[in-house]
Amino acid sequence: MSFVSIRDVRFSYAQEGEQPVVNAVDGVSLDIEKGEFIAVIGHNGCGKSTLAKHLNAMLLPDSGSVVIDGDDTSVEENTYTIREKVGLVLQNPDNQLVASIVEEDVAFGPENLGVEPSEIRRRVDEALKAVDMYEYREHAPHKLSGGQKQRVAIAGILAIQPQCIVLDEPTAMLDPSGRQEVISTLLKLNREQKMTVVLITHYMDEAVLADRVVVMDSGKILIQGTPDEVFSQVELLKKHRLDVPQSAELAFRLTGCGLSLKSIPLTQADCVAMLEEAMR
Amino acid sequence: MSCVLELKNLGFVYGKGTPFEKRAVDDVSLTIEKGEFIGVIGHTGSGKSTLMQMLNGLIRPTEGQVILEGKDIWEEPKKIRSVRFKVGMVFQYPEYQLFEETVYKDIAFGAQNMGKEGEELDKAVTQAARFTDLKPELLQKSPFDLSGGEKRRAAIAGVIAMDPEVLVLDEPTAGLDPMGREVLLSQMVRYHKERQNTVLLVSHTMEDIARVADRIIVMNKGRLAMFENTKEVFRRSDELEQYGLKVPQITKIMQDLRQKGFDVPEGVLTVDEAFSVLVPLLKKEGKLW
Structure with missing residues (x-):
């Protein structure tokens, strides 16, 4: 069985006095394997954040099921086990840091789980080293840059030693270099520690780095596949007013004028190579 | 063209005279012509937000001058309020500043404080709503019932309704999805075209800046690193990367x-x-x- 198994999940938010938002998630089935790096893209309101909150039992499905490593999220006794296995990082780093010193903030999770002090020390050091923030361990979080804060938030999750980390637009509030820091940290965790990563993002240049891209639209999965498979569907993505990398858009428009291509380039290097070949 | 804003050796030090003294802006001099669309880019902590806050007198420079339409804005400190009507500022995440009962009242708030009333006020509000693509039926709703993108645009409409000579937008598209970004950006371009006033757009999204700006201010470590037309700035991509910035793919x-x-x-x-x-x-x- 897959590490995460989502079966026909439906979920609506109840709203007082008004029509409920009909099916924020509307019949989604998805399996995520251990060690996978998955990117989820889609408009605001497409249900991707709602789906993410189902992965650690923050939300429970109205119908269907979410099973994490064999544990059904709708069984209350499983909640804490699940939250130890799946950590959630949110968009705004300022909303998720609680302590006035970096290492204390990272220690918050394991402290709550009743981990031995010496083990907490070890985990905190290890987590801060993993996100490359060890030298800032005694700094005040509010004086860090956005990218640094977000990496501290990730370290706070790592100290719980989860098997999967879910990030809801972790780079939306960061500048380009802050984004770069966070994304390389995630890639490193995925490749070196085999951490399962679910990255929700609006940035296509981040999505192309994933093993698999899931595109959501109106609460449903529109398409999924490798970045090559997904981003070669330029027309479909454009129709749903989603972005594609500029290289893919350029290549797509050139194929429309008769250029024949083996595949749609997703990166700068691929695109340059493609154009070089076509013009030589 | 005539010059609308001139900065002369502008500098700012936070916490001057305390152990926490920190220089944020260092000796910036430049002039902006009336009607220009200016992009402002720089790494986090490069001083761009501090610089923007000096443009309408929210913070007072520790050195140098801000000259708006030929006059130092701090010449008569008591009249600084009038500068804020001329230089309209939209902060990051402005939707957190919505507070009124209806979208209409929220948009009207600033213009009302300027003394606009009756028909004039109504015209300012409806025009601002049109510039930000807010449908008339939304105006009587509570601002808290709008979507994220709509809230953002309502907050921007509140500043536009004051009809500022210079409009400063600090990362107006941050956190919006590609469609929300696209709508907001094209509305701002249309607004600029019709009103022919001056717009300064601070953004981390180089693709957006590349599309809309005539000239770009590049800040690095509190200093003005470049102030050139858009093509020239992006031509120097190696330099931009040194400043921690990226050029479009x-x-x-x-x-x-x-x-x-x-x-x-x-x-x-x-x-x-x-x-x-x-x-x-x-x-x-x-x-x-």
Whole structure:
């Protein structure tokens, strides 16, 4: 069985006095394997954040099921086990840091789980080293840059030693270099520690780095596949007013004028190579 | 063209005279012409937000001058309030500042404080709503019932309703999805075209800046690193990367092709532009219909 198994999940938010938002998630089935790096893209309101909150039992499905490593999220006794296995990082780093010193903030999770002090020390050091923030361990979080804060938030999750980390637009509030820091940290965790990563993002240049891209639209999965498979569907993505990398858009428009291509380039290097070949 | 804003040796030090003294802006001099659309870029902590806050007197420079339409804004400190009507500022995440019962009242708030009333006020509000693409039926709703993108636009409408001579937008598209970004940006371009006033857009999204700005201010470590037209700035991509900034993917692609000896121009900023450059080249090779 897959590490995460989502079966026909439906979920609506109840709203007082008004029509409920009909099916924020509307019949989604998805399996995520251990060690996978998955990117989820889609408009605001497409249900991707709602789906993410189902992965650690923050939300429970109205119908269907979410099973994490064999544990059904709708069984209350499983909640804490699940939250130890799946950590959630949110968009705004300022909303998720609680302590006035970096290492204390990272220690918050394991402290709550009743981990031995010496083990907490070890985990905190290890987590801060993993996100490359060890030298800032005694700094005040509010004086860090956005990218640094977000990496501290990730370290706070790592100290719980989860098997999967879910990030809801972790780079939306960061500048380009802050984004770069966070994304390389995630890639490193995925490749070196085999951490399962679910990255929700609006940035296509981040999505192309994933093993698999899931595109959501109106609460449903529109398409999924490798970045090559997904981003070669330029027309479909454009129709749903989603972005594609500029290289893919350029290549797509050139194929429309008769250029024949083996595949749609997703990166700068691929695109340059493609154009070089076509013009030589 | 006439000059609307002039900065003379402008500088700012936070916590001056305390152990926490920190220089944020260092000796910035530049002039902005009336009607320009200026992009402002820089790494986090480069001083761009501090610089923007000095433009309408929210913070008082520790050195140098801000000259608005020929007059130092701090010449008569008591009249600084009037400067804020002339230089309208939209902060990051402005939707957190909505507070009124209806969207209409929220948009009207600033203009009302300026003394606008009756028909004039109504006109300012409806026009601002039109510029930000808010449908008339939304105006009587509570601002808290709007979507994220709509809230953002309602907050911007509140500043536009004051009809500022200079509009400063600090990362107006941060956190919006690609569609929300697109709507907001094209509305701002339309607004600028119709009103012909001056707009300063602070953004981390280089693709957006590349599309809309006439000239770009690049800040680095509190100093003015570049102030050139858009093509020139993005042509110097190596320099931008040193400042922790990125150039659009399409610009890099075309630059690589140029370096490999292909006959493509420098500073290509959009996919449209690249497409129209490449089509004739590929046709010559017989690769297109």
